Amino acid sequence: AQSVAQPEDQVNVAEGNPLTVKCTYSVSGNPYLFWYVQYPNRGLQFLLKYITGDNLVKGSYGFEAEFNKSQTSFHLKKPSALVSDSALYFCAVFDSGTYKYIFGTGTRLKVLA
Amino acid sequence: KAGVTQTPRYLIKTRGQQVTLSCSPISGHRSVSWYQQTPGQGLQFLFEYFSETQRNKGNFPGRFSGRQFSNSRSEMNVSTLELGDSALYLCASSADRDRGLVSGGSYEQYFGPGTRLTVT
Numbered sequence: 001a002q003s004v005a006q007p008e009d010q011v012n013v014a015e016g017n018p019l020t021v022k023c024t025y026s027v028s029g030n031p032y033l034f035w036y037v038q039y040p041n042r043g044l045q046f047l048l049k050y051i052t053g054d055n056l057v058k059g060s061y062g063f064e065a066e067f068n069k070s071q072t073s074f075h076l077k078k079p080s081a082l083v084s085d086s087a088l089y090f091c092a093v094f095d096s097g098t099y100k101y102i103f104g105t106g107t108r109l110k111v112l113a
Numbered sequence: 114k115a116g117v118t119q120t121p122r123y124l125i126k127t128r129g130q131q132v133t134l135s136c137s138p139i140s141g142h143r144s145v146s147w148y149q150q151t152p153g154q155g156l157q158f159l160f161e162y163f164s165e166t167q168r169n170k171g172n173f174p175g176r177f178s179g180r181q182f183s184n185s186r187s188e189m190n191v192s193t194l195e196l197g198d199s200a201l202y203l204c205a206s207s208a209d210r211d212r213g214l215v216s217g218g219s220y221e222q223y224f225g226p227g228t229r230l231t232v233t
Contacts, residue, residue, distance in 0.1 A: 032220050043117070043203050043224030051220065090156065094220050099169055101146070101222065103156040 002027045002095040006104035013081045014112050021076040021107045023091030032094035033074045035065055038106075039087045047089075050074060061085070081111045115140065117206050117225035125231045131192040134228045138185050138206030144168075145187040146222065147179060150201040162187050194232045201227045 003026045013019045025031055032051055036044040048059025055067045065076045076089060091104040118137045126132050138145050146169075147159040158171035162181035181187045185206075191198055205222035 034221060036224075041226070043119075043226045044205075044222075046221045046223060049221050099161075100158055100171070102158075105155045 002093055002097070002102055004091050004093050004102050004104040006089075006091055006107045008107050009105075010108045010110060012110045012112060015083050016080050019078050019081040019085070019109065019111070021089050021091075021109060023074045023076065023104060024072050025074060025091075025093045026072065027093060027095070029096050031067075031072075031074075032096065033065075033067065034092040034094070034101075035059065035063070035074075035076050036090045036092060036103075037087045038090065044090060047076070081109075083111045083113050085109060086111045117204060117223055119202075119204050119225035119228050121228060122226065123229045123231075125233060126194050127233055128194055128196060130194050131190065132194060132230060134189045134191075134202055134204075134230075136187045136189070136204030136206075136225055138187070138204075139223055142206035142208055142223070143185050144207045145181055145185065146205045146207070147187070147189050148203045148205065149173075150203055150227070151199075156203070159189065191230075196232050199230060199232045201229050203227045 005024045007022055034049045035047040037047055038044045047063050048057050048065055050057050050067045058064045063078050065074055067074050088106045088108050090106050092101050094101050120135045144163045146161040149157045159173055159177055160167055160179050161169040165181045176192045179189045204225045207222045
């Protein structure tokens with residue numbers, strides 16, 4: 001069965017430092033991977049996706065993610081964190097067998113001023 | 114383009130009642146999916162509608178149902194509410210994805226702000 005794991009419930013980082021939010025996946029075919037962000041009392045906002053092509057994917061608000069097939073990972077990164085980046089981040093995979101999206105449990109990012 | 118809208122934003126209901134939530138997708142999007150978000154279970158997929166037909170469903174009891182109208186607007190209904198149904202219900206729309214996975218299909222989903230349902 002397809003699955004997504006976000007091993008960290010919370011990540012703390014100082015403002016201006018680089019940030020990484022981890023995601024690993026398990027799929028039987030080609031992975032279709034996504035990152036979403038959720039601010040308090042809001043729905044999820046699409047950040048970026050990997051369908052095919054370059055392993056480094058750039059998205060909204062300066063975020064990028066690196067697809068690593070051998071490590072089955074799709075970590076979210078940003079070179080310099082902002083306090084406004086503090087939010088809940090979800091990794092997701094589209095299961096091409098069941099046509100369902102499977103979401104990770106979410107990682108709360110806290111950027112400290 | 115206007116985003117996904119959901120109404121109402123907040124609801125308080127009593128056990129045993131039923132509730133209907135509404136979702137209007139982004140113009141031109143024909144796929145609408147519903148999710149339940151709770152602190153303990155994360156995001157759980159309820160069902161997906163496309164062209165007025167349920168195309169996919171998750172593992173929820175029959176008390177949870179939905180429908181989609183010809184203008185792609187969707188409603189979700191929960192009958193005989195239980196305390197455990199308290200959650201944030203999210204609707205997401207997406208452009209039609211090509212099931213043949215030919216390039217050009219759009220896979221990302223766009224979420225509404227959600228309806229916060231509290232069952233007392």
